[in-house]
Amino acid sequence: MHFHILGAGAIGLWTGYHLRRHGHRVTLLLRSEEAVAAFRQLNSIRLVAAHDGSGRVSEATDVEAEVATRIRSPIDRLMVTTKAHQTSDAFADVHRWLTEHSSVILLQNGMGVREQLLERYYQATAPMPRFAHGITSMGCMRAGVNEVVHTGNGLFCFGPASDEQAEQASDNLRGTLVALHELALDPDYPSPVDAATIHVHMLAKLAVNACINPVTALLGCSNGQLYEQPYGRSMLTDICSEVARLLRVATSGTSPPAAPFHFPPFTAAQKATFDDAALLQRVLAVCGQTAGNRSSMLVDIEAGRTTEIDFINGYLVRLGQALNCATPLNSLLQKLVHTRTSISNG
Structure with missing residues (x-):
């Protein structure tokens, strides 16, 4: 599967690392050419394990990066890990490349982002992707353009944004949610949960x-x-x-x-x-x-x-x-x- 990640902060890097280690193609969507150039010097995400006191460093290699405004092909799976108040504007660069078959996973603090996106981008006839929510209480800290420190374990699970979305879920969304739970970061949630x-x-x-x-x-x-x-x-x-x-x-x-x-x-x-x-x-x-x-x-x-x-x-x-x-x-x-x-x- 190919995941695009909008928001390369601590959660974005941490999720991208685990997706890549599980064999998925990962593209980070960054703000500027300078950020892309800095990331491409290594083309990898380094994870430092501080949660267990080991300080062990491991890498997920062959991670791609691109400026969000340069996307020119459909996006199948979009992970959104930007700050909540930044999401609506950041979404402007990518929403035209989302189709009714695309999956959008919102993994953020706060609530109300999906409703804001629907109001701004999907009031008319634009094809609407399938939305799902994710939540994590994992502790992590961004330590560089391609490095994240894992400071503590916690909740990590995903589910459809609504019962209606669950009933109408495409194979893309179902497969996306299963793939995220196969990362096995939270043994209490080995499979996607329901909307409630x-x-x-x-x-x-x-x-x-x-x-x-x-x-x-x-x-x-x-x-x-x-x-x-x-x-x-x-x-x-x-x-x-x-x-x-x-x-x-x-x-x-x-x-x-x-x-x-x-x-x-x-x-x-x-x-x-x-x-x-x-x-x-x-x-x-x-x-x-x-x-x-x-x-x-x-x-x-x-x-x-x-x-x-x-x-x-x-x-x-x-x-x-x-x-x-x-x-x-x-x-x-x-x-x-x-x-x-x-x-x-x-």
């Missing part, structure tokens, strides 16, 4: 990020520093309670959200993920387990970059508006992060 399962994982990760990332970004602290402070834990509890209440309404099935917030039916066990106590336990566990980490939102602010706040807390605010469910804390966090970003950028 992937959405539960996405919503749970969104909830964790919505509680931790903006607070650490605003306070300029590590996850552990937030976790250790009584007032910090109190803030996490309050934010988590608001998020849990919203997600219980969203997943209840009793009042389907207005477009574009369409979720598949969830089982009782899946809905229980968003009980107050269960969700808070998840948030505090992640905060404690990643005590030494500095959130990507904090790193982005310090580097003067746009954050993913609109696809994390902002997504929850929009969902709350669609459900007539108030989200004052998430709305405040979204505004504060935007203000902090503007101040940091002068």
